[in-house]
Amino acid sequence: MTGELRRRVAVALAAAVVLGFLGVFFAWPVAAIIGLGVRGDVGAVLAEPATWRLVGFTLGQAAASTAVALLCGLPLAYVLARLVLPGTGLLRVAVTVPFVLPTIVVGMAFRALFGADGGVLPIVLANAFFNVAVVARTVSGLWGHLDRRMEDAARSLGAGRLRTFTSVTLPALLPALGSAAAVVFLFSATSFGVVLVLGGGRLRTLETEIYLRTVQLLDLPGAAALSLLQLVAVVAALLVATIARRRRETALRLRAPATTARPPQGAEWWIVGLAGAVLCGLLAPIASLLVRSVSTRDGWGLAGYRALLGTGQPGTLEVTGLEAALNSVRTAVDATWMALLLGLLASFVLVAVRRRFVAESLDLALMLPLGVSAVTVGFGYLITLGSLPGELRTSPLLVPFAQALVVTPLVIRTVLPVLRAIDDRLRQAAATLGAGPWRVRREIDFPLAVRSVLAAAGFGFVVALGEFGATSFLARPDAPTLPVAIARLLGRPGELNSQLAYAACALLMVVTVLGVVLIERLRVGTDAVEDF
């Protein structure tokens, strides 16, 4: 009985830490800024047909982007999870690179490709470009653990490849697919820079409109009305995902990944080909910006790279490109460990809470920061954090706090499906053999979850490195991150600034690759984890 009590206290403490952080850095600021707005005439905005067209377009482009990202991400996930091929390690790292690229740079690359008025297609493709990594990483995380013998059994009982995939593999993958789809949908629904650059001011989403009304027009009632709509839309989308996921996160026979991967055979080469095509699609914009970084008016040159040691043309940056890179790494490291701490505590609570309604509501609340505009949160900080001691509004730690808010849901989405998939009978068996509750966690949960935790760390680090919305709002001029510095360089005339901006993009990719490789090395160490 005391064991049960101790467990409850631990769960309550963990929940308090997570909800406290979420409350101070998310719920309170958002409620405060919306609260200021709803004193005005919110109804008028809701009555306008244009508002509903905005909602329709926002959800439509997000759904299309999600579909494209899922279709493109699946072949990559299969190759990463199931095949032993030379270069898969490289592939795993390469797919994450798009995620850190500044939206203004990618937006301009797609704008160059599709013309200034390309319509919706470039927006959908650019959103998918950013988010393929979410699908590839989330899905391959679980796929690698699925026991291949289930599929082999289905095949030997006479099921075709397609039948096997749809009736054995797909149902087992659904939790990860649902997670990935929810995250991609949220990222696409709130995608800001891409819509602004590629929409050319003509195509608007709730996110860009909230930004304009808050930042330019100071139309707080209008912004509040749209923020509420965005919140409702996001919650509705998450509810759909939750219902789709319900009962799917069940116990699976998880295996150590080494036993499930093998060299490609027969038709699997088709999947390898598809994955290769997707990879080329991801690499093309990257290659184009690398070309930009070495092009000058008079041919090829490395002026941009040499300029990384400086601050651009006079009056552009306060720090050098390298200092900005260092600052990016520091901020991302902080955001990553904060998000891991919060995400693991939250996952622990979510697994421990037995009432489904409570668990699902909590899960949903933790996802919300992905679906709310960075501007809403940032302006909320202005009015709430001033009343806390220690003037957090000017603290350099506010940036990693805000980034952790975005990364935490990704940690949860990566770790939770694996934790939920652990067969409870393993835990019961351990308990029967005399292991206490902590011992059970250490011996059963930890080894099985550790790979996904490290995957979450790697991905979280990348997300924090590339985060622009909240960061640009909160970063101090003497400590910009690379994406903030790049945006600033592109906002000033002059050839050197432009070259330096593209060289800084290349540096950002190098930093990303190094960070991910480091974490991948750790992950490889976990292959030694014993199979049960």
Next chain:
Amino acid sequence: MNPLLRWAAALAAAALTTGCSLIGSSGEDTAARTVTLVAHDSFVADPALLADFEKRSGIHLEIRNSGDAGELTNKLALSKAAPLGDVAYGVDSTFASRALRADVFAPYRPAAADRGPQRYAQDQQNRLTAVDVADVCLNIDTAWFAAHRLPEPTTLRDLTDPRYRDLTSMPDPTTSSPGLAFLLGTIDAFGEPGWQDYWRALDANGVRLSSGWEEAYNQDFSGSTGQGPRPIVLSYASSPAAEVDENGAPRTKALLDTCYRQVEYAGVLTGAKDPQAAREVVDFLLSSEFQGQVADQMYVYPAVDGVPLPEGWAASAPLPPRPAELPADEVENNRDRWVEQWRTLVRG
């Protein structure tokens, strides 16, 4: 211990102790007098100059950038109860009325205000003092017009001439502050409702609108690094100073009859912790040392008279003699309506 855990612990310890974290890195000296200067994103100053000011005055200057002029104004208005700082710089003439109506600035008239800035005074109480002016003008790629044997356009009206069809790129007035300045310039030039006819003609003549200055200037404009297809772009009077060749000759030119003046102001915030120190910082912004470097650092023109411009600016980026300007009150009262009318007109 699990070897993996040991690895991770070592890595975490290394990260925290080798400076891969922000924790413990914020050791700011809390000198006797600290003034926080809330500035727009374009604020940059010569570090040596700032250090010199701090040494002479004994004031530690903390600078916080807070978005463009509009965003800065809105942040000041929203955080009035708990001000973000002591001095604000960067509220411009398009947003000055909003800031004054929100009552975020305290009266203060620096001595140097008589030597130029008084021309741009906004109210009787002297709550805002002009620091610099930044004129939004059309820029052209002179080489392109020479190569195509086409006379260079000079006026706003020229942009509607069929000879200049599909040659212009500019940022959208609803999403960009230079775009908004241009819209105000057309309202000043053609009046109401004449500006609407002008925009109809502009639209019919194939003007390309982008959401931001970045795309228009870096990607569409033929005279910048991007070497895009269009030789006319909306930018600033000072932009040609950044586009000079190896011999210092400008590659682009601002059309001085198409400019709209944006004046950028500074003021002491109500609720400044040390109002006297805050006033000294405003004085510093108007000092000849600071004014002398705004052109080089921020590509703007000093508001104080008799401050020399950098060498070469006379040729590449002279100050427009007769820019358009609308009274701040008129802008504040009509901005939303004009933007809405523009949106209906051009975006349908």
